[in-house]
Each structure stands twice: as C-alpha cells, then as structure tokens.
Amino acid sequence: MDCPTCEAMVDAYVDGELSATESAAFEAALETCPQCRRRLAEARAMSGLLRELAPEPAPDLLRARVERELRAIARRPAERMRWMAMAASLIVAVSVGCIGGTFTGRGGVGGEGEMVATYMRVASSDHPVDVASTDRHTVKPWFAGRIDYSPPVHDLTSDGYPLEGGRVDVVAGRKVSVLVYRHNQHRVALSLWPATASGNTAAKVTERDGFSLAEWRHDGFEMRAASDIAPNEMAAFATALDRATGEDR
Amino acid sequence: MNAMSEAPKPDAAAAARFRAVMLPHLDAAYGFARWLTRDPVQAQDVAQEAMLRALRYFHAFRGEEARPWLLRIVRNTWTDLRTRKGANDQPLDVVEDRPAEGPDPEQSALAGDRRRHVAAALAALPAEAREILVLREIEDLSYKHIASVLDLPVGTVMSRLARAREKLAAELRGRLGRRDHGLPDV
Numbered sequence: 001m002d003c004p005t006c007e008a009m010v011d012a013y014v015d016g017e018l019s020a021t022e023s024a025a026f027e028a029a030l031e032t033c034p035q036c037r038r039r040l041a042e043a044r045a046m047s048g049l050l051r052e053l054a055p056e057p058a059p060d061l062l063r064a065r066v067e068r069e070l071r072a073i074a075r076r077p078a079e080r081m082r083w084m085a086m087a088a089s090l091i092v093a094v095s096v097g098c099i100g101g102t103f104t105g106r107g108g109v110g111g112e113g114e115m116v117a118t119y120m121r122v123a124s125s126d127h128p129v130d131v132a133s134t135d136r137h138t139v140k141p142w143f144a145g146r147i148d149y150s151p152p153v154h155d156l157t158s159d160g161y162p163l164e165g166g167r168v169d170v171v172a173g174r175k176v177s178v179l180v181y182r183h184n185q186h187r188v189a190l191s192l193w194p195a196t197a198s199g200n201t202a203a204k205v206t207e208r209d210g211f212s213l214a215e216w217r218h219d220g221f222e223m224r225a226a227s228d229i230a231p232n233e234m235a236a237f238a239t240a241l242d243r244a245t246g247e248d249r
Numbered sequence: 250m251n252a253m254s255e256a257p258k259p260d261a262a263a264a265a266r267f268r269a270v271m272l273p274h275l276d277a278a279y280g281f282a283r284w285l286t287r288d289p290v291q292a293q294d295v296a297q298e299a300m301l302r303a304l305r306y307f308h309a310f311r312g313e314e315a316r317p318w319l320l321r322i323v324r325n326t327w328t329d330l331r332t333r334k335g336a337n338d339q340p341l342d343v344v345e346d347r348p349a350e351g352p353d354p355e356q357s358a359l360a361g362d363r364r365r366h367v368a369a370a371l372a373a374l375p376a377e378a379r380e381i382l383v384l385r386e387i388e389d390l391s392y393k394h395i396a397s398v399l400d401l402p403v404g405t406v407m408s409r410l411a412r413a414r415e416k417l418a419a420e421l422r423g424r425l426g427r428r429d430h431g432l433p434d435v
Contacts, residue, residue, distance in 0.1 A: 011411055015385065017392050046414060049367045049421070050386035052360070058279035062293050066275060066300045073264040073304075 005029075006036045014043045068185055071230065075210040112206070115191070115213050118169050119226035122180055122189040129165030129180050139166045143177050151177040151192050152221065152245055159240035161188065181237070188227040188237055195222045203238035205231050214238050219245050257308055267307050274316045275300065277388060278323050284383045285327045287372050299326040317394040324380065324398060363425065370420035378413035385410060 006029045012018050013026050030037050122128045131142040136153040143151060146168050155163040161181040169178045169191060181188040195217050203216035203223070212234035214225040223241070227234060259267070278299055282292040299322045310318060371379060384395045395410075396403045 011407065011414070012392075015392065015410075042418070043414070046418060046421075047386055049363070050371065050382060050417075052364055053368055053371075053387060054364070055276065055280045055387065056283055056289075058275045058296065059289075059293060062279060062297055063275060065297055066272070069301065069304065070264045070268055070272075073259050074261045 003033055003035060006033055007039060010036060010039045010043050014040065014047055064184060072228075075228070075230075112208055112213055114171050115189075115215075115224045115226040116208065116211050118171065118178060118191050118224075119187075119189040119211065119228075121169060122167070122178065123187055123228070128167070128187060130167040132165040134163050134165075136163065139163065139179070142166060143168070147175045147177050149177075149194050151179070152219065153179060154241065154244035156181060156237070156240045156244060159236070159244075160184075161237050161240060183227070183229050183233060183237070186227055186229045188225055188229065188234075190241070191224045192221045195220055200242075203235060203242075205235045205238070207231050216242075218242050259304055259307060263307055264304075267304055270310070270315050271300075271303055271307070271319055274319050277316055278319050281320050281323050281380075281383060281388065282327060284371070284379060284387070285324065285376065291330075295323065295327045295330060298330065299323040302326060314394060316388070317390060317397050320384070320388065320390075321398045321400075366424045367421065370417060370424050373420055374413065374416055377409065378416045381406070381410050382413050382417060 006026065009018065009022070009026045013023060018026060030040065131139055133139050133142075134155055134157065136155050140150065140153040143166065153163070153166070157163070161183050164180045164182045164187070166180065167178045168175050170176070171191060171193075174193075176191050176193045179190045179192070181190065197217065198220070199217065200219065201217045203214045205212060205214045207213070210228065212227055212229055212231045214223070214234050214237070216223050216238060218241070223238070225234060225237065227237075229237070275296070279292060279296040282295040282299070283289065286292045286295055299319070302325075303319055303322050306322070371382060374382070381395060381399065384390045384398055390398065392403050392406050392410075395401075396406045399406065401409070
C-alpha cells in the first residue's frame with residue numbers, strides 16, 4: 001500500500017468504517033510508514049478531544065413541553081367528540097340549573113357534567129380566578145360575604161399543586177367556592193361545599209372525555225375536582241388535599 | 250377536520266410508540282440543536298419544533314434507526330427557522346464550563362480548560378464543518394447515517410468530514426498550546 005492510499009484510509013480507520021480486511025491491510029501498511037502513524041495519532045487525539053465534550057441534556061422545560069403534547073394526544077378523543085362532549089356537559093349544567101335541584105351533595109348535583117363545566121369556565125376564561133393568590137390567608141377571607149360558608153383553603157405547592165386562587169361558581173342555582181390549583185401547565189378546578197352526609201369517603205377518580213374527575217367527601221365538605229391532568233395525578237391531588245386538611249386540625 | 254391535511258393525526262397509540270421510540274433521543278435532538286444554533290434558547294425552540302414535527306410525521310417513520318431520523322428533522326427545522334427569520338449565524342456565546350471532577354483537582358482543571366477550548370474551537374467553525382463533526386464525534390453516527398441526516402452521498406460525507414477535521418485542527422492550534430492538548434505537531 002502506498003502512502004497516499006494509506007493516508008486516505010486514516011479517517012475511515014479511526015471512524016471504524018473499514019472492513020476487517022481493509023483494516024488489516026491498513027495496519028500492515030502503518031508498520032512501514034511513520035508519516036501515516038503520526039496522522040493516525042493525530043486523528044485519534046482530535047476525536048478524543050471532541051468526545052470529551054460533555055453533552056448537554058435537554059432542559060426540563062423542553063421535556064415537559066413534549067410530554068404535555070404527548071399526554072394531550074394520548075388523552076384526546078377525536079377532535080369532534082371533544083366538542084360534542086363539551087357541549088353536552090354545558091347542556092347538562094344548564095338543565096340542572098333550570099330544575100334548580102336541591103343541594104344534597106349526592107346524585108346529580110355536582111355530577112360529572114357540572115364538574116367539567118366548572119372546569120371549562122376556569123380553563124377557558126381569561127380570568128380563571130377572581131382572587132389570585134397562593135396565600136390561603138388571602139383566598140379564604142375573600143370568600144366571606146360571597147358565599148354562605150367558609151371553605152377550607154390550602155396551598156399544595158410542596159405536593160406539586162400550587163394554589164392559584166379562587167372564584168365563585170354557580171352550581172344548581174347555588175353559589176359554591178371553587179379553588180384553582182396549578183399542576184405544571186394544567187389547572188385543577190376544585191369545587192367544594194358543606195356536606196349533608198357525614199364521614200369521609202375515598203376520592204373516586206374517573207376519566208371522562210379526556211378529563212379527570214374526582215369526587216369525595218372529606219372533613220364535612222363535598223369535594224369535586226376536574227382537570228385535564230392524568231387520573232393518577234388527580235388521585236395524588238386528592239390525597240395531598242386530604243392530608244393538608246388533616247394537618248390543619 | 251381539515252380536508253387539506255393528508256397526514257393522519259397522531260392518536261394515543263402513535264403517542265405511546267413515539268414515547269418509546271423517539272423520546273429517548275430528546276437529549277440528542279437538543280444537543281444537536283445546541284451545536285447548530287450555538288444558543289441555548291434557540292436550541293430549545295428548534296428542538297421543540299422538531300419534536301412536534303417528528304410527531305406529526307411519525308406515521309412516515311418505518312422503523313429505521315430512530316436517532317438519525319430525528320436528527321434529520323432537527324436539522325431541517327433549524328434550516329427552516331433560520332431562513333424564516335432571516336437570521337445569520339449568531340455570535341458565539343461562551344460554552345458553559347462544567348464543574349471539574351476526578352481525584353486530582355489540578356488535572357481536572359486542566360481537562361476542564363481544554364474542554365472549553367475545544368468547545369470554543371468547534372463553535373467557531375462554519376455550520377457545514379460543525380454539524381458533520383458533531384454528528385460523527387458527539388452523536389457517534391456512521392457515515393451512512395450522517396449521509397441520511399445531511400442528505401448527502403457517503404463519498405461527500407467523507408470528504409466533508411476530512412475538511413472539517415482540518416479546519417478544527419487549525420482552530421485548535423490557534424487556541425491551545427501544543428503541549429497540553431495531545432495533538433502532535435504537524
């Protein structure tokens with residue numbers, strides 16, 4: 001092998017692109033060619049320097065955005081279904097409102113359709129909350145005089161659900177408190193009102209039209225939560241909320 | 250909904266498959282974008298847009314090697330965004346120094362110093378040289394895969410790579426003292 005051939009093979013050799021036969025021929029040629037040995041050492045050194053560069057991992061924000069997109073797709077029924085579901089839930093909310101059902105905290109009132117409707121009012125509004133604060137001592141007093149009970153308010157930042165604020169929504173003709181929490185880019189709308197039945201129940205998490213819904217009773221309050229987070233995140237939210245309420249007393 | 254769009258919308262099954270096949274290469278996508286743009290914010294924009302495109306065109310993925318497939322989209326996205334914005338190569342930013350590690354602090358500091366110089370030399374190269382070196386040495390792609398990312402014949406990959414290496418060697422010689430970089434004198 002003459003030197004120009006050998007020279008041309010240095011890169012391919014370092015890059016592992018030569019066949020076994022070619023490699024063997026090249027190595028044999030190297031023996032007699034100090035010039036090419038030096039080229040080889042150089043090529044290896046350069047490659048080594050570049051490979052020393054620590055790769056920079058993708059930032060968390062980027063990863064979170066891609067994740068969110070994937071989750072949205074995984075949860076999305078066909079586009080048309082979603083609109084129909086939304087329209088349906090609004091119709092349910094309106095008709096329940098017309099009947100003017102009593103506030104039993106059971107059965108149809110505070111049902112799935114209303115939960116989704118409440119959530120949609122939060123999610124689609126430019127002003128998702130009427131009182132924006134992560135401070136429960138600001139949010140809780142805000143409800144005084146607006147509704148006829150005082151809801152427990154907790155910030156769940158340490159659990160990954162920071163409190164964003166509160167608003168009043170009308171469910172079945174009655175004003176109820178709605179607390180809005182954030183989870184990454186998502187919002188959770190939690191409606192709560194005094195329970196008529198006693199005893200705590202475990203949160204029942206269901207999925208409906210791409211929304212996660214939770215329904216439970218804790219510490220004398222009926223809880224209804226709706227969000228576009230995943231069902232397991234909704235369950236974690238309910239657990240965190242119950243724990244925060246428990247620590248209160 | 251849109252009668253014009255011929256691409257099927259990704260569904261839950263596609264999202265799950267994408268998560269398994271493409272998501273593991275998100276770091277590579279960002280890393281490549283980082284070297285192309287030489288700017289962390291732009292790199293994030295390019296990588297994000299590329300991931301969304303990859304998802305949109307995922308139905309066209311036929312089970313070939315995932316990383317070159319994704320990196321090709323990253324490169325196309327970068328080219329598109331650059332032409333759209335009419336942006337030229339941005340001025341270089343200082344490549345972040347990583348904390349030194351290893352038992353011998355003096356050695357580590359030296360290594361860190363050297364890495365910084367190498368990164369700066371690579372960043373200073375024209376895009377054509379930079380991208381091919383990154384694909385070969387950092388992404389560790391074969392000639393065949395580099396050819397598919399850059400849409401070039403393999404022969405062109407080889408000659409372009411050789412030229413890029415010469416350019417980098419010249420840059421390095423300008424930046425590093427010969428003794429501590431391990432490059433023999435020419």
